[in-house]
Amino acid sequence: MPGDVIRLRPTTPADLDWVLAAEGHPVGYVILAGLARPRDGVELRRIVVTEKGKGFGRATLRRVKMMALNELRTDRLWLDVRANNPRAKRLYEAEGFAVEGTGADGLIILSIRRGDEA
Numbered sequence: 001m002p003g004d005v006i007r008l009r010p011t012t013p014a015d016l017d018w019v020l021a022a023e024g025h026p027v028g029y030v031i032l033a034g035l036a037r038p039r040d041g042v043e044l045r046r047i048v049v050t051e052k053g054k055g056f057g058r059a060t061l062r063r064v065k066m067m068a069l070n071e072l073r074t075d076r077l078w079l080d081v082r083a084n085n086p087r088a089k090r091l092y093e094a095e096g097f098a099v100e101g102t103g104a105d106g107l108i109i110l111s112i113r114r115g116d117e118a
């Protein structure tokens with residue numbers, strides 16, 4: 001599934017009815033942090049896909065990479081993942097994220113830099 005089929009834009013108050021209506025059957029969502037100052041890095045804080053194993057996660061991750069690195073021009077897109085979540089970690093590494101370090105609470109920090117895209 002090509003990454004360019006996923007379009008990302010901020011939620012607005014006008015979207016809220018739709019968001020609430022869709023809440024029962026969303027394909028997924030992402031939470032991004034640092035968008036106001038992308039030069040300090042952008043964090044992919046959360047990615048959740050409800051219909052797993054169909055390529056939505058990879059496609060969404062590719063779209064987020066494109067937005068953060070190419071459109072917002074951040075130097076570093078980063079995230080953390082629990083060590084007991086091999087599905088997500090495998091996906092991130094396959095998409096070019098590299099391990100930066102491990103936190104005390106079992107969180108692994110991964111990042112991708114502009115120019116290192118898979």
Ligand SMILES: CC(C)(COP(=O)(O)OP(=O)(O)OC[C@H]1O[C@@H](n2cnc3c(N)ncnc32)[C@H](O)[C@@H]1OP(=O)(O)O)[C@@H](O)C(=O)NCCC(=O)NCCS
Binds near residue numbers: 045046081082086091
């Ligand atoms: C992690 C997550 C976003 C991946 O999304 P997805 O749509 O299921 O993944 P995709 O279908 O795009 O598959 C991407 C990769 O995930 C892995 N994967 C997918 N389904 C899998 C399964 N049933 N078992 C193990 N790994 C699996 C594979 O590495 C796969 O790559 P491949 O197709 O080359 O084998 C999704 O599983 C999810 O929402 N998990 C719960 C929330 C979460 O853990 N978020 C990440 C931490 S915040």
